[in-house]
Amino acid sequence: MDTEKMTSPSIGKVKGSMSKLFRGSNDILGVFLILLGLCVVMTFASDNFLSVDNLSSVARAFSFVAIMAIGMTIVIITGGIDMSVGSIFAFAGVITAYCYSDLQLALPLCILLGIIGGAAFGFINGLLINECNLPPFIATLGTMSVARGLSYAITSGFPISMPSSFNKLGQGMIFNIPYPIILMIVLAIIFTFILNKMIFGRHVYAVGGSEEASAISGIKVKRVKLAVYTISGFLSAIAGIIMTARLGVAQSTAGLGYELDVIAAVIIGGASFSGGKGTIVGAILGAAIMGVLRNGLVLLNVSAYWQQTVIGLVIIIAVTIDQLRYKKKA
Amino acid sequence: MSELLRLDGIMKAFPGVKALQDVQFDVRKGEVVSLMGENGAGKSTLIKILAGVYRKDAGTIQFDGRRVEIESPLHSQKLGISVMFQELNLLPNLSVAENIFAGREKGKFGLFDKHGTRKEALRYMNEVGLNCPPNTPVRELSVSQRQMVEFAKALSIQSKLIILDEPTSSLTDREAERLFEIIEKLKRDGVSIVFVSHKMKEVQMISDRVHILRDGAYVGCLEKGEVTEDRIIQLMVGRKLENIFEKAPSAIADEVLAVKGLHVPGKLKNISFSVRKGEIVGFAGLVGAGRTEVMRAVMGIDKRSSGQIFIEGREVHITSPSQAIEHGIGLVPEDRKQQGLVLGLSVKKNISLSALQQLTRIGVLSGTAEDQLADEYINKLSIKTPHRDQRAGNLSGGNQQKIVIAKWLATHPRVLILDEPTRGIDVGAKKEIYTLMSKLARQGVAIIMISSEMPEILGMSDRIIVMHEGEIKGSLDRESATQEKILELALKGA
Structure with missing residues (x-):
């Protein structure tokens, strides 16, 4: 009798938290199943897919897009968009390399300056949107071109090689797990925590749901927007610097067109352009889907031209499925 | 004067609210009728039924001697009813002439007849006294001028009834004067006007009759001679207060x-x-x-x-x-x-x-x-x-x-x-x-x-x-x- 009394409330509690977990991750579940299905198909289609080496190289390949997708998710939740991530990605690598090879500064300082440069571009995006009333698409399209142009100008279009001490950042491993993957996981955990457990995260969702209601509720909407674009620039810079280390050279053409992959990953991951909706885990799964697909198409010897076509179709199908699911619920 | 419009027993309910209950309303040919009532008395609902925006739940509408069911805004327009809502229904980037003929563009084989449109637009613009080139984009016009465009449009479709929803709310006194002149002119041409306004002086000045609504019901009509502010207010508020207010006295302090x-x-x-x-x-x-x-x-x-x-x-x-x-x-x-x-x-x-x-x-x-x-x-x-x-x-x-x-x-x-x-x-x-x-x-x-x-x-x-x-x-x-x-x-x- 006593034991019954003691256990029943705790069972209720477990049940409650289970259903809560399910409610929260319902959106992610669908994306996860798509990824899983894709992996199963690939395992049967190609003998080379399911190996530690291949999976690790796939994960490393999409980790850069995934890191940028973390920032993009936060931006898209507020109802915005950031077209400049690919250019900032290149710009940060170029700045770091330039500081090292031309200005001969200490490596850590070079990295710091690269990150600051990227975050500064994000900050400028926020200012343009807040103070000049530019639509996010236009503001970031402008800085996309400016950052890319500066990267070309600084390097005159030539690649800059980096020393091996720096390149470890992109090429090293712990327990056979490449650094970029570890970085992606750490950043995803940190920003998931910020989005779910901190006031700022709540404000991000509120602003995306209704800017007017948020402002009247006392949320400093402009400050939130400034922060999200700065975070996006900051994360793009980190991804860009790690990519530079991975390749051993900084290139002004790095990350050309990445903004589209990043946005696709975020949208496949369940975020909505109308704002208020999206998760970082979803975005990373979205990036993984695109990574696995690219890898699979290579393994299956599909020509590069057809790869583009297939990836485009997958994006359309994934988002359509999500839309249909959402409609059903509403 | 013969009758143009007669509404009888009009009912309209929205979830949780009875917006109109057994409302009657009539307009004669070449007459200016004002419609008055407090906020929420049902004026807007009534107008929207005539405009074809809402469908009535019950009741009959007689227009120009025939019983009609107004099914859509387009149908309302075809019958000869034009409604000028407060937020005017114009396309700001199109020209005056294009707005006048919007939805009824002139042309042959799908080709737009620019010249003919302008020429005809000019005729209607002259009638309402709108002096600007017919190719002026509407966004460059003042509120008053935009109203003229709406009038010109109403004339071009041979409207018999024009409904004005608080047309003077954003006009200067002089512009309002202009508006009344146009109303007078239209009236002489046999067009009927329904005028919705809160402004007593205007209502007294231009109305032949005043219909009054209260809480979704029709409360009465005043003829030209009996329209006074006191009479109108009396009709607008004459209701019993229901007590659902649990107002307990509280100590009012600093x-x-x-x-x-x-x-x-x-x-x-x-x-x-x-x-x-x-x-x-x-x-x-x-x-x-x-x-x-x-x-x-x-x-x-x-x-x-x-x-x-x-x-x-x-x-x-x-x-x-x-x-x-x-x-x-x-x-x-x-x-x-x-x-x-x-x-x-x-x-x-x-x-x-x-x-x-x-x-x-x-x-x-x-x-x-x-x-x-x-x-x-x-x-x-x-x-x-x-x-x-x-x-x-x-x-x-x-x-x-x-x-x-x-x-x-x-x-x-x-x-x-x-x-x-x-x-x-x-x-x-x-x-x-x-x-x-x-x-x-x-x-x-x-x-x-x-x-x-x-x-x-x-x-x-x-x-x-x-x-x-x-x-x-x-x-x-x-x-x-x-x-x-x-x-x-x-x-x-x-």
Whole structure:
């Protein structure tokens, strides 16, 4: 009798938290199943897919897009968009390399300056949107071109090689797990925590749901927007610097067109352009889907031209499925 | 004069509200009929039925000797009815000529006949006295000129009946004069006009007859000779007050909020008022009198050009809602869905939205503290929701309003401003909100309530401030306030 009394409330509690977990991750579940299905198909289609080496190289390949997708998710939740991530990605690598090879500064300082440069571009995006009333698409399209142009100008279009001490950042491993993957996981955990457990995260969702209601509720909407674009620039810079280390050279053409992959990953991951909706885990799964697909198409010897076509179709199908699911619920 | 339009037994209901009940209405050929009534009396609904925007639930419409069912805006237009809504229905980037013939473009084989369109447009423009090139884009015209375009359009489709919804509300006196001249001219040409306005002088001047609605019902018609302000007001308010207001007396103490000399260019002039602890102050006035604007300025949403705000005797600087909240002011806005709630967030997250600071330790939100806060207010306000994680957008209007109120109560406000707190809410939830307001007042909160519902204003307020065209025109005590006095101040501003 006593034991019954003691256990029943705790069972209720477990049940409650289970259903809560399910409610929260319902959106992610669908994306996860798509990824899983894709992996199963690939395992049967190609003998080379399911190996530690291949999976690790796939994960490393999409980790850069995934890191940028973390920032993009936060931006898209507020109802915005950031077209400049690919250019900032290149710009940060170029700045770091330039500081090292031309200005001969200490490596850590070079990295710091690269990150600051990227975050500064994000900050400028926020200012343009807040103070000049530019639509996010236009503001970031402008800085996309400016950052890319500066990267070309600084390097005159030539690649800059980096020393091996720096390149470890992109090429090293712990327990056979490449650094970029570890970085992606750490950043995803940190920003998931910020989005779910901190006031700022709540404000991000509120602003995306209704800017007017948020402002009247006392949320400093402009400050939130400034922060999200700065975070996006900051994360793009980190991804860009790690990519530079991975390749051993900084290139002004790095990350050309990445903004589209990043946005696709975020949208496949369940975020909505109308704002208020999206998760970082979803975005990373979205990036993984695109990574696995690219890898699979290579393994299956599909020509590069057809790869583009297939990836485009997958994006359309994934988002359509999500839309249909959402409609059903509403 | 023969009859052009006759409505009989018109009924229209919206979920929870009977907008029109057994309404009759008639217009003769070549006559100007005014339609009057308080906010919410059913004028807009009636117009929209004639415009084909709404379908009536029951009743008959006779137009030009035939019984008709108006099925769509296009059908209404084809019958010969033109409606000029307050927010004019023009395409700003198209030219005057293109607007006049929008939807009936002239041309052959799908090719647009630019020349013919202009030539014909010019004819109608001359008739209404609009002097500008027919290829001027409409966005470059003044409100008055845009109205002329609407008139020209009405003429071009040979309208027999033109309905004007508060056409003079944003016109200067001179422009209004022009408008009346055109109305006179149209009348001579045999066109009938229905004129909806709150402005007594205009109504007296141009109407042949005045039809009056009250609370969705037809109350009577005044002929030209008997149209006086007193008669109109008497008909507009002559209702019995139902008592669903649980107004308990509360101890009114010191002044909490005082506003002095508030100006907002083009909207508000010299607004001064104060609210005391435990007091409910009602803001009455017609829609557009500037009541919402006062509260937006106090809350720091809109910029004021001058004016001081005092909280408990000390001057405070409020330039943003977050500052207003720090000083203990909360606003339950008129537009619940756009401004009050974040519909996509859960009930819990909406309730805690303005009080997150109290729920954090070293910047981290405490899930249990937030759950407790949400449950506390869900219980206190008896918000009907399956669980606290339910999407706020899925609840009924009344429950949504309670969430907005709960959000503010969680900030422990000294002053709570409620803008049309019971709009679109069913009677049961209304009553609960009135009870809640009384309770808050007893607990010492100073309450400001904007309302366009006369019974609500009279039933709940300790004091009533009446606004007219951006100015405060008077303040009435609970004891001395009557519907007639309020309406007189709201209409005439005298």
